[in-house]
Amino acid sequence: xxxxxxxxxxxxxxxxxxxxxxxxxxxxxxxxxxxxxxxxxxxxxxxxxxxxxxxxxxxxxxxxxxxxxxxxxxxxxxxxxxxxxxxxxxxxxxxxxxxxxxxxxxxxxxxxxxxxxxxxxxxxxxxxxxxxxxxxxxxxxxxxxxxxxxxxxxxxxxxxxxxxxxxxxxxxxxxxxxxxxxxxxxxxxxxxxxxxxxxxxxxxxxxxxxxxxxxxxxxxxxxxxxxxxxxxxxxxxxxxxxxxxxxxxxxxxxxxxxxxxxxxxxxxxxxxxxxxxxxxxxxxxxxxxxxxxxxxxxxxxxxxxxxxxxxx
Amino acid sequence: xxxxxxxxxxxxxxxxxxxxxxxxxxxxxxxxxxxxxxxxxxxxxxxxxxxxxxxxxxxxxxxxxxxxxxxxxxxxxxxxxxxxxxxxxxxxxxxxxxxxxxxxxxxxxxxxxxxxxxxxxxxxxxxxxxxxxxxxxxxxxxxxxxxxxxxxxxxxxxxxxxxxxxxxxxxxxxxxxxxxxxxxxxxxxxxxxxxxxxxxxxxxxxxxxxxxxxxxxxxxxxxxxxxxxxxxxxxxxxxxxxxxxxxxxxxxxxxxxxxxxxxxxxxxxxxxxxxxxxxxxxxxxxxxxxxxxxxxxxxxxxxxxxxxxxxxxx
Numbered sequence: 001x002x003x004x005x006x007x008x009x010x011x012x013x014x015x016x017x018x019x020x021x022x023x024x025x026x027x028x029x030x031x032x033x034x035x036x037x038x039x040x041x042x043x044x045x046x047x048x049x050x051x052x053x054x055x056x057x058x059x060x061x062x063x064x065x066x067x068x069x070x071x072x073x074x075x076x077x078x079x080x081x082x083x084x085x086x087x088x089x090x091x092x093x094x095x096x097x098x099x100x101x102x103x104x105x106x107x108x109x110x111x112x113x114x115x116x117x118x119x120x121x122x123x124x125x126x127x128x129x130x131x132x133x134x135x136x137x138x139x140x141x142x143x144x145x146x147x148x149x150x151x152x153x154x155x156x157x158x159x160x161x162x163x164x165x166x167x168x169x170x171x172x173x174x175x176x177x178x179x180x181x182x183x184x185x186x187x188x189x190x191x192x193x194x195x196x197x198x199x200x201x202x203x204x205x206x207x208x209x210x211x212x213x214x215x216x217x218x219x220x221x222x223x224x225x226x227x228x229x230x231x232x233x234x235x236x237x238x239x240x241x242x243x244x245x246x247x248x249x250x251x252x253x254x255x256x257x258x259x260x261x262x263x264x265x266x267x268x269x270x271x272x273x274x275x276x277x278x279x280x281x282x283x284x285x286x287x288x289x290x291x292x293x294x295x296x297x298x299x300x301x302x303x304x305x306x307x308x309x310x311x312x
Numbered sequence: 313x314x315x316x317x318x319x320x321x322x323x324x325x326x327x328x329x330x331x332x333x334x335x336x337x338x339x340x341x342x343x344x345x346x347x348x349x350x351x352x353x354x355x356x357x358x359x360x361x362x363x364x365x366x367x368x369x370x371x372x373x374x375x376x377x378x379x380x381x382x383x384x385x386x387x388x389x390x391x392x393x394x395x396x397x398x399x400x401x402x403x404x405x406x407x408x409x410x411x412x413x414x415x416x417x418x419x420x421x422x423x424x425x426x427x428x429x430x431x432x433x434x435x436x437x438x439x440x441x442x443x444x445x446x447x448x449x450x451x452x453x454x455x456x457x458x459x460x461x462x463x464x465x466x467x468x469x470x471x472x473x474x475x476x477x478x479x480x481x482x483x484x485x486x487x488x489x490x491x492x493x494x495x496x497x498x499x500x501x502x503x504x505x506x507x508x509x510x511x512x513x514x515x516x517x518x519x520x521x522x523x524x525x526x527x528x529x530x531x532x533x534x535x536x537x538x539x540x541x542x543x544x545x546x547x548x549x550x551x552x553x554x555x556x557x558x559x560x561x562x563x564x565x566x567x568x569x570x571x572x573x574x575x576x577x578x579x580x581x582x583x584x585x586x587x588x589x590x591x592x593x594x595x596x597x598x599x600x601x602x603x604x605x606x607x608x609x610x611x612x613x614x615x616x617x618x619x620x621x622x623x624x625x626x
Contacts (some may be wrong), residue, residue, distance in 0.1 A: 018339040028379055044323070044386040051386025073342045073350035 001174050017047035019068040020097070027117050028055055028066060030124040038064060047086040049238065052079035061088045068117060070097035074292060077106055083111050093117050101147050105154055108132040109236075129192075133173035137180035137187035144297035148181055150156070153291050156258075161235065164227060171258045172200050178291060179203055179254075184211055188219075189254075199242055200224040206253065214306045216251035216277060226258035233268035242257075243278060252306065256283040270312070281309040317357060319389035320370060323383040324361055328372045330404050334422050335471075336377055344381050354378050355393040361398045373399065373407060385591040402433035408447045421471040423448075442501045455481050466507065475511065482522050483510055486529040494535070495542035497549060499558050512559040524563040528555065534571045587614070 010219045015135040032038045037058040040250070044051045045063065056064040063083055065076060066230045072080075072092070080090045099107075114135035116127045129135035132151070137141065143151070151159040163171065172191060179201060180187045189202035205215040223239045225231045236255060255269065257262060261284050269280045283291075285304060291301045348354055358375030370392065372379055382390045399407055409426060415588050417424065430445055431437050435458075439450045448456070459470060459477055469475040486509070488503045501509075513519040535548035551570040554561050598604040 018337040020337045022335065022337040024338065044383075046386070051388070053384050053386055067338075069338050069342070071339065071342050072346040073349065075345040078349070079385070 002305075012258050023119065024066055024068065024221055026054070026066065026117050027093065028071045030117075030119075031064070031066075031115055031126050034126055035128065037062070043139070044082065045088070047079070047088070047114055049265050050079055050082040052076075053081065053161065054083075055093075062091060063088050064091040064115070065102060066117075068092040068095040068097075068119070070094055070099045072106075077103075081106075083204045084130070089113065090117060090142050091128075095119065101150055103174070104147065104151060104268045105150055108151060108154060109158075120180065123172070127163040130193060131173055133176040133180075134190055139188060140180070140186065143177070145298070148177060148295050152177055166257070167226040168224065172224045174288070175201060175222055175254075175256055176299070178288070179267055179302075181295070181298055184208075184215075185220070185302075186281055191246065200256075201254075203254075211303060213301060214252075214279075216279065217246075217249050219246050219250040220252040220254065221246070221250055222254035222256055224256045224258075224284075229258065230260040230262040231257035231265055231284075234266040236268040239280065240278065252270040253278070254283055254305075255280050256288070257287075258285055258288075260284050269309075279306060279309050281305040315393045316396075318392055318394050320360070320392045320394075322379055322387060322390050322397045324368060325358065325370045325372055325392070326363065327376060327379075331372070331376070334376060335419050336380065341377065341381060344377055347384065348378075348381060348385060348387075353387060354382055354390045359395070359563055360392045361395040364398060366427070367437075370394065372396065373404065390422075405429045405433055406445055419471075420456070420459065420477040421467060424459050424467075427453065427456045428460055445472075449462055458484055462507075463504075475514070476522070478522055479510075479514065479525075480507070482525040484506060486525045487532070488538075489533040490529050491552075494532070494539065494541060497535075502503065506556065509556045511557070513561075516559045518560050518562045527563050527567040529570050530575050531555070531567060534574065552611055597620070 017274040028038075028040070035058075038056040039058070040193070041053055041057040045052045046058070054063040055066045056216050058064070063080075066070070066079065067076075080092075089112050092107060093115040095117050108131075112132065113139075114132060116129060116135060116139050118125045127138075129138055133155075135141070155170045155177075156173045160168055162169075169191075176187055176190050179185050184205065184207035185191070186204040186206060187201060188204045189199065192199040192202055199221055201224065203220040205212070205218055205220050207215050221239065221242050223242070224233055239253050239255055243253050255265065261282050269282070274306060281302075281312060287305060291298060291305075294301055313414075316605065347599060356375070356378065359373040360370035360375075360377050361373060361464050363369035363371050373395065375384070375392075379390065396403075405426060408505065409430065422603070427442070427448070432444065434441070434445060436442065439453050442453050443450055446453075455477065459467060459480055462470075462480060466480065470477050470480070484503075485507065488506055491498045491506070510519060510525070519560075531548060532551060535546040536554060538546035538548055548570055551566050555563065556568040589616075591607065595604060598607055
């Protein structure tokens with residue numbers, strides 16, 4: 001807005017100038033009260049030739065930076081990157097502002113944990129997320145198709161060079177991002193673990209009409225495998241068990257493989273399919289790349305995968 | 313007072329408890345971080361004095377934002393202008409004022425509080441003295457003193473950016489002070505009631521633009537003119553009561569229904585009264601008969617148009 005003489009219309013109307021140190025202190029206190037491990041550091045963290053005094057620190061080399069406006073200046077991003085290289089786990093507290101792709105990619109590359117912050121004058125609430133993908137999925141943050149492609153491609157690119165466990169985690173993150181952007185799906189659980197089962201993704205199905213007919217239940221389960229070999233029948237059996245454990249609420253499963261799906265697994269999918277109304281959609285490497293390449297029509301792409309499973 | 317330029321570890325600098333509490337907003341601090349990164353460090357020295365109670369430590373007079381960011385970025389040193397000793401409390405606040413008002417604006421409430429400190433420490437509330445000491449204009453001093461007189465809860469609203477300072481300034485100028493001339497009405501609608509009423513109007517969305525408050529004054533002035541004596545009533549008082557008691561009534565609605573026509577026709581009458589004078593000035597400035605003829609033609613056209621309008625409406 002233009003300044004006319006000495007009359008600044010923005011100042012006159014009391015334009016909000018962004019969160020102040022009092023707001024930041026309130027949010028940091030809330031983070032500390034939720035997770036007692038965090039404390040205000042008294043010393044500067046030295047990482048080679050770079051030093052940093054983060055907003056909070058926690059045992060096991062954890063550092064937290066609060067960016068309520070979502071803007072992370074290069075000076076601080078450089079320090080976070082140095083921290084990661086020196087073995088620190090970086091957590092970033094983010095308000096509800098939309099992040100630009102560069103910041104999203106940088107935080108994803110840092111393997112940053114995210115604390116989502118809702119704050120206003122009346123109340124403050126914070127929720128922790130293990131990764132950028134988790135944060136996007138759980139907080140239901142809408143990505144543009146291009147941003148989704150970039151974030152997924154960056155994860156898939158790294159995944160190819162990593163050890164098996166790490167590859168599996170990165171591949172799950174990609175699926176988490178993809179499924180979170182399908183309008184009628186929500187990622188309700190990611191890497192769900194209890195005493196008897198491990199589920200990679202528990203998806204909420206919120207479809208109506210013909211999509212609801214395809215999905216058949218309120219819950220869907222996706223299992224993610226990122227191994228060198230083709231995904232085999234054992235994985236299909238385990239997925240069927242997990243679906244059966246949901247007691248009729250889950251009739252849609254996604255068998256996702258970062259490589260390919262073995263003929264034995266395909267046979268296992270078909271076994272008993274005549275007598276049950278369970279649908280297992282196969283998503284191999286080519287399918288995932290096709291979904292991402294046409295991420296403008298992600299909804300249709302996922303529907304097509306389900307139809308293919310029903311028709312087979 | 314002697315000063316020396318030194319590089320000091322930001323860890324050895326402490327905030328000055330004498331300084332007014334400022335607000336440091338995240339976007340501003342982020343910009344500063346970028347600037348420090350680009351420049352390879354803090355370029356503008358902070359201003360400190362040696363802590364008389366602890367050798368090797370310093371107390372900040374000016375540069376809290378730079379110092380805070382230097383601590384966050386873990387900078388080994390910052391340039392500092394070191395005074396030979398602490399300023400006396402009265403001088404400290406004046407120095408702060410002079411440094412800050414030149415370089416960057418403080419926010420409203422911290423400035424108002426700092427002004428109160430100056431008043432207390434220098435023992436004067438004379439506007440001319442305060443202008444000289446602080447560099448603020450008399451207008452600014454009046455505005456800050458106005459908000460210093462507000463109840464604490466309203467000061468908090470300004471401080472938290474929920475309500476701009478100008479809301480209270482405009483309300484005072486255009487509603488509270490003009491209404492004080494109306495003895496009966498101002499007893500009914502005290503400044504406290506009026507602030508509450510217009511704040512709820514703002515909350516309900518009936519007061520979207522602070523400029524609207526400037527339309528209340530003509531209603532009050534007309535009502536006062538109409539009433540004659542301060543204790544007498546005016547037919548326009550009903551409109552004012554509606555405006556002050558109905559939180560959904562907008563200033564525009566009440567203005568249009570009450571005095572808009574009269575105010576606009578008065579304005580037009582004032583402008584019309586200036587018209588012959590303006591033509592006379594043009595005729596005087598005309599340098600040739602041709603120029604005079606053009607102006608006279610315009611004058612006749614105006615006269616004929618006005619005559620026609622009168623004939624049609626008589």
